[in-house]
Amino acid sequence: MKVHLQELVKAALHDLVSAGVFDLALPESIAIDRTRDASHGDFACNIAMVLARAARCKPRDLAEKVVAHLPKSDRVEKVEIAGPGFINFTLTPAAYHSVVGDIVEAGEAYGRSDIGAGKRVQVEFVSANPTGPLHVGHGRGAAYGATVADLLAAVGFQVHREYYVNDAGRQMDILATSVWLRYLELAGETLTFPINGYKGDYIWDIAADLHCGHGDSYRHATADVFNAIPADEPAGGDKEDHIDALIMQAKKLLGEEGYLTFFDRALDVILSDIRQDLEEFGVVYEEWYPERSLVSSGKVDAAIAQLKKSGHVYEQEGALWFRSTDYGDEKDRVVVRDNGIKTYFASDIAYHWHKLNRGFDRVIDIWGADHHGYVPRVKAALTAMGDKEDADRLDVLLVQFAILYRGGQKAQMSTRSGEFVTLRELRDEVGNDAARFFYVMRKCEQHMDFDLDLAKSQSNDNPLYYIQYAHARVCSVLRQMDEKGLSYDQGSGLKSLNLLEESHEQALLRTLSRYPEVVEAAALNHEPHQLVHYLREAANDFHTYYNAHQFLVDDGALRDARLTLIRAARQVIYNGLGLLGVSAPESM
RNA sequence: GCCCCCGUAGCUCAGCAGGAUAGAGCGUCCCCCUCCUAAGGGGAAGGCCACACGUUCGAAUCGUGUCGGGGGCACCA
Numbered sequence: 001m002k003v004h005l006q007e008l009v010k011a012a013l014h015d016l017v018s019a020g021v022f023d024l025a026l027p028e029s030i031a032i033d034r035t036r037d038a039s040h041g042d043f044a045c046n047i048a049m050v051l052a053r054a055a056r057c058k059p060r061d062l063a064e065k066v067v068a069h070l071p072k073s074d075r076v077e078k079v080e081i082a083g084p085g086f087i088n089f090t091l092t093p094a095a096y097h098s099v100v101g102d103i104v105e106a107g108e109a110y111g112r113s114d115i116g117a118g119k120r121v122q123v124e125f126v127s128a129n130p131t132g133p134l135h136v137g138h139g140r141g142a143a144y145g146a147t148v149a150d151l152l153a154a155v156g157f158q159v160h161r162e163y164y165v166n167d168a169g170r171q172m173d174i175l176a177t178s179v180w181l182r183y184l185e186l187a188g189e190t191l192t193f194p195i196n197g198y199k200g201d202y203i204w205d206i207a208a209d210l211h212c213g214h215g216d217s218y219r220h221a222t223a224d225v226f227n228a229i230p231a232d233e234p235a236g237g238d239k240e241d242h243i244d245a246l247i248m249q250a251k252k253l254l255g256e257e258g259y260l261t262f263f264d265r266a267l268d269v270i271l272s273d274i275r276q277d278l279e280e281f282g283v284v285y286e287e288w289y290p291e292r293s294l295v296s297s298g299k300v301d302a303a304i305a306q307l308k309k310s311g312h313v314y315e316q317e318g319a320l321w322f323r324s325t326d327y328g329d330e331k332d333r334v335v336v337r338d339n340g341i342k343t344y345f346a347s348d349i350a351y352h353w354h355k356l357n358r359g360f361d362r363v364i365d366i367w368g369a370d371h372h373g374y375v376p377r378v379k380a381a382l383t384a385m386g387d388k389e390d391a392d393r394l395d396v397l398l399v400q401f402a403i404l405y406r407g408g409q410k411a412q413m414s415t416r417s418g419e420f421v422t423l424r425e426l427r428d429e430v431g432n433d434a435a436r437f438f439y440v441m442r443k444c445e446q447h448m449d450f451d452l453d454l455a456k457s458q459s460n461d462n463p464l465y466y467i468q469y470a471h472a473r474v475c476s477v478l479r480q481m482d483e484k485g486l487s488y489d490q491g492s493g494l495k496s497l498n499l500l501e502e503s504h505e506q507a508l509l510r511t512l513s514r515y516p517e518v519v520e521a522a523a524l525n526h527e528p529h530q531l532v533h534y535l536r537e538a539a540n541d542f543h544t545y546y547n548a549h550q551f552l553v554d555d556g557a558l559r560d561a562r563l564t565l566i567r568a569a570r571q572v573i574y575n576g577l578g579l580l581g582v583s584a585p586e587s588m
Numbered sequence: 589g590c591c592c593c594c595g596u597a598g599c600u601c602a603g604c605a606g607g608a609u610a611g612a613g614c615g616u617c618c619c620c621c622u623c624c625u626a627a628g629g630g631g632a633a634g635g636c637c638a639c640a641c642g643u644u645c646g647a648a649u650c651g652u653g654u655c656g657g658g659g660g661c662a663c664c665a
Contacts, residue, residue: 037608046607049645059645083608084645129665171665240664319663330590330661337663344665372592373661400593401659442601445593447658449600454614458627461614469627480624533602536612547620547629588627 001513002032004075005043005089012069013047021065022055032089034514041080041088042510048085059085096509097497103512103568104494111519111575116157120359123149125366126278127164130271131175132200134278137368139423140402140448143439143581144528145366146283148397150579151523151531160360161285164351167267168291169344173247174198175270176263180218180250182207183262187219191226195233196243206269210262218261220253277424281432282581294350300342303350303385304335310384322349327380348374349381356382356390364526369398369445397526402439402448430455436581437464440528463536467573468585470539474570475586477551478563486552486559493564496557500565504545508569511541515572519579528580535576542569 009030016022027050035044048063055062063081070079075095080088103110125145128138146161153159166172178197182204185191193199210218229245231237251259271288278284294300304320307313312323318338322345325332335346355363367374375396382391403410404421427435434455441463442448458465481488500509514534522530551562574584 031605033607035608036603036611040608044608049607052645086608131665166665169665174665317663321663334663339663341663343663369593369658370660372659376591398592446601447594451600454600462627463613465627466613469625473625473628477624484624529602533612540612543628544630546624547626550624552624588625 001075001091001095002043002517004073005032005045006030008070008073008076009045009047009066009087011071012066015069016065022051022057022062024051024054027051035088040082040086041078041090043089043091045087045089046085048081048087052085063087093498093501093506096506096513097500099509099513100497100564100568101494103571104490104564107571108575108578110571111516111579112154112156113516113520114156115520115524116152116155118156118158119361120160121152121157121362121364122160122162122355122358122360123152123364123366124162124164124355125149126283127166128274129166129171130267130274131171131198132270133202134274134423136402136404136421136423136426136450139281139426139435140439140444141366141368141399142278142281142283142423143436144397144399144444146281147436147440147528147580148364148366148523148526150581151519151526151528154579155520155523157362157523160287162287162289163285165271165288165290166344167271168295168347170244170247172263172267174243175203175266176259177243177247177250178203179207179210179266180254180262181225181246183211184219184222184225186211187216189219189222189225191222192232194239194243194246196239202270202273206266209269210265214261218254218258225249225253277427281423281427282436289351291347291351294347294354299354300347300350303353304342304346306353306385307335307349307381312384322377322381322384324377324380327376327383329376329380333377345377345381348378349385352378352382352394353385356386356393361393363394365394365396367396367398369400372398395526397444399444400447402450404450404452406452426452433468433582434462434464437532440580441532443527443529463532464582465588466543467535467539467577468583469588470542471570471573471577471584472586472588473542473546474566477566481552481563484552487556488563489556489560490564490567492557493560493562496561497564499558499561502545502549504541504548505562505565508538508541508545508565511538512568512572515576519576531576531579535573535580538569538572538576542566542573 009032010026013026017024017026027047030045030047031050032043032045035041048059048066052059052062060081063085067079067081067087075091076089077092078090080090082088106112123145126134126138126142128134134142149159149161174196175198178194178199181191181193181197186204186207225246227249229249230241232242233239250262254262275288307322312326313335314321314323319334320336321332322335323332333345334343335349336342352363378396379391379394382394404426430438430452438450438455439448454462455464478488500506515538518530518534522528545566549562551559551566553559553562577584
């Protein structure tokens with residue numbers, strides 16, 4: 001529709017210029033916007049104000065000339081000039097009636113498009129360290145990432161969803177060591193658990209499982225384990241030195257094979273738990289990309305070599321530094337520590353470098369907002385290694401924290417304390433639908449207060465129920481129709497749409513026609529919340545209509561028309577909820 | 589100190605590639621079922637869009653600065 005109006009205006013301007021009325025360059029694009037107020041018609045064009053200066057003409061006069069030269073269109077009922085020089089278009093009812101046909105014809109595909117033109121987009125999200133169950137902070141990234149990915153797929157992008165598994169590095173060693181220490185306790189040893197170890201119940205579970213399977217074969221006396229280990233923090237030492245020494249001790253006492261038994265089991269159990277959790281949440285991936293494969297295949301070394309080749313690398317005090325300040329970072333960053341261990345930054349560079357070389361047109365990372373300082377240095381490295389355009393293909397979307405409130409009380413979410421609220425607990429409490437919906441209700445850069453009581457409430461306070469109820473209500477009407485022995489004929493309904501003359505019907509039609517634009521905007525701007533708000537409006541239009549008019553009327557043609565309309569509304573709500581990963585119940 | 593996000597109705601938030609009287613939900617106050625689920629609908633009250641300058645025909649929207657809230661600034665991952 002917008003395109004149609006743009007063409008009309010363009011044609012009018014072309015006429016005016018070629019007739020020599022104005023001497024100006026035709027604008028690249030002509031803005032046609034939905035009006036906010038129905039008294040301004042359906043669409044408005046501001047072109048007269050934009051061109052007024054160049055045309056040396058008052059906006060309203062210019063607008064009048066444009067209107068006079070507009071080609072005729074059967075979809076436009078009237079054109080008015082208003083305010084400072086807006087050209088307002090009011091569409092004919094027939095123009096809106098065609099929307100119903102479009103929806104009926106497209107069904108579940110209504111709202112989908114191919115503007116993505118099959119371009120390959122990778123969306124990497126969650127990627128939480130496999131050191132414990134997902135908590136509610138990860139949940140927001142999961143819901144947001146999954147929805148953004150689905151939206152992009154809906155508008156024609158070829159989407160590759162990926163979870164980067166940080167299964168190498170120090171945190172994993174701390175995990176393996178934590179499990180071993182718990183195992184020792186189960187085997188009968190008495191020890192003081194390190195302050196920096198993982199203390200969650202799931203560590204005990206994994207340890208118990210291993211103790212069950214292997215008995216005491218990995219048992220060592222506490223005295224040997226803690227022999228020559230520097231003191232932990234409560235004892236006046238450094239907690240980092242303490243845990244690092246314990247890791248070394250575990251590797252030494254257990255040997256490579258024994259150590260890997262603990263390491264692999266912990267990783268397996270936790271990763272499959274995460275995978276299952278996400279699957280139950282409706283979040284699935286095309287690929288789980290292990291950091292270990294990056295290391296073992298030599299990609300990290302290759303990346304470092306590439307970085308060296310760029311000339312932006314130097315050695316200082318035994319460490320290898322990347323001069324990221326050359327690219328506007330505030331300080332240089334270490335890539336290889338003086339003890340020879342590569343930093344997390346090194347594998348991250350390698351991962352992203354490799355990602356950009358995997359043939360994606362666009363790469364989207366979804367990170368927690370606490371990582372924002374990381375963006376410039378990753379981009380700096382990619383720019384140094386390739387060219388600027390490579391780095392520009394990477395979009396990093398930062399998701400702010402979600403804070404849970406239960407009865408006004410803030411919930412803990414520290415992975416280390418063992419007293420966090422897990423995603424699974426949240427899902428059990430409010431259900432998958434409410435969790436998915438509430439997480440994407442706010443734009444991602446907005447700090448979010450997640451009100452558990454509201455998400456659980458089955459009342460009109462809860463926007464999710466309001467939308468789902470609209471869907472269920474249509475289903476209910478159709479059930480009533482059967483019970484009353486009334487007939488419905490879609491073909492007749494489509495032919496009788498001209499009977500839909502009520503203002504409520506016009507309003508609903510107008511809203512339904514917007515759906516494809518909303519999906520497109522939500523996808524391209526990575527803003528699922530736009531779809532949430534739209535669905536609420538659509539549900540509102542439907543509920544209002546429901547209250548104002550009877551659908552199951554005696555007049556067969558009118559009944560067919562109205563039922564066709566509300567079935568179209570149901571389809572749009574169904575499609576929209578589907579994109580949000582939320583169910584559309586047939587009865588409530 | 590530097591960087592990121594936020595500051596719109598009592599509360600939670602839309603609106604922000606500039607546009608015509610600033611919107612919704614909740615809460616408050618009225619009203620609507622002999623009728624397809626009242627888990628609904630209609631109406632009222634409620635705002636110097638944090639503040640100040642600037643750009644513009646036009647600023648909640650763009651720019652700069654100030655103030656307030658949240659977060660981040662390791663040879664950790």
